[in-house]
Amino acid sequence: MTFEDLTPLGSEAGKMLKAKGQSIAVVDGATGGLISAALLAMPGASAFYRGGGVIYTLKGRRIVLGHEPGSLRGLTSATEAYALAQARLIRARYDSDWGVAETGAAGPGVHPLGVASGTSAAAVVGPDYEAALIVETGHDDRLANMIAFTNNALSLLLSALSAA
Numbered sequence: 791m792t793f794e795d796l797t798p799l800g801s802e803a804g805k806m807l808k809a810k811g812q813s814i815a816v817v818d819g820a821t822g823g824l825i826s827a828a829l830l831a832m833p834g835a836s837a838f839y840r841g842g843g844v845i846y847t848l849k850g851r852r853i854v855l856g857h858e859p860g861s862l863r864g865l866t867s868a869t870e871a872y873a874l875a876q877a878r879l880i881r882a883r884y885d886s887d888w889g890v891a892e893t894g895a896a897g898p899g900v901h902p903l904g905v906a907s908g909t910s911a912a913a914v915v916g917p918d919y920e921a922a923l924i925v926e927t928g929h930d931d932r933l934a935n936m937i938a939f940t941n942n943a944l945s946l947l948l949s950a951l952s953a954a
Contacts, residue, residue, distance in 0.1 A: 791937050793824065799944040800828030806951040807838035807888070812916075814947075815884035816842035817854060817876050819867075820894035820910055824940040840884040845876070845893075855879040868894045868905040870922035873913035877922075881915050888916040888950070892943045898930035908935050912943035914950040921950055 807814055816826045816839075823844045829835060843854035852859070857879050865872040873891045881889025890913070897907025908927035913920070925942040927935050 791934075791941060793827070793937065796824065796828040796937065796940050796944060797831045799941070799948060800825075800830075801832040803944060803947050803951060804829055804832040804835055804838055806948070808834070810887075810951070812887035813838050813840045813884075814888040814890060815840045815880045815886040817880040817889075817891045818842065818844045819846070819876075819892045820896040821892045821936055821940045821943065822896075824936055825890060825892060825943050828940060828944055840886040842880060842884070851876075854883075856883050866905075867901065867903050868909045868911050868924070870911050870913065870924060873911040873922050874915065874920060877913040877915040877920075888914065888947070890914050890943055890947055892939055894935075894939050896932045896935040896939070898932060908938075910935070910939035910942060912939070912946050914943075914947050916950055916954055919950055919954050921946060 845851045876891035877889040892912045894910025895901035895905040907930045911924045913922035
């Protein structure tokens with residue numbers, strides 16, 4: 791799978807958001823911005839995409855999410871609970887209908903917090919809807935993991951938009 795394989799998912803999500811007149815904000819982690827890029831690859835994305843950011847440090851997290859210091863204490867990277875918290879925060883930060891978040895360890899090697907390479911959690915939060923899903927690839931291939939994590943997040947978003 792390549793980035794080009796992800797753009798139809800982003801385009802489909804964008805079409806659904808536009809049809810519903812809804813907006814989205816995204817916080818990418820180990821995906822490095824690929825969730826946002828897949829959504830933004832669609833012409834006319836400004837009709838539904840409010841903004842977002844890539845979080846790679848605690849300082850970056852505070853800046854992008856605008857949360858109170860200590861409010862995420864006790865949450866661990868690459869968990870459903872942490873992904874849901876981030877999705878809620880990015881949704882509120884951008885006053886969007888939907889928030890999407892991904893947190894994980896693309897590799898190679900062990901994440902600074904001990905998360906195994908190839909582990910990612912994605913979450914989608916929207917009007918009366920919340921879902922999260924973990925994916926474990928079982929390998930250290932950084933780029934392949936980033937693509938797999940993005941596919942997981944976009945697939946979860948499409949399921950959410952279809953269900954809502």
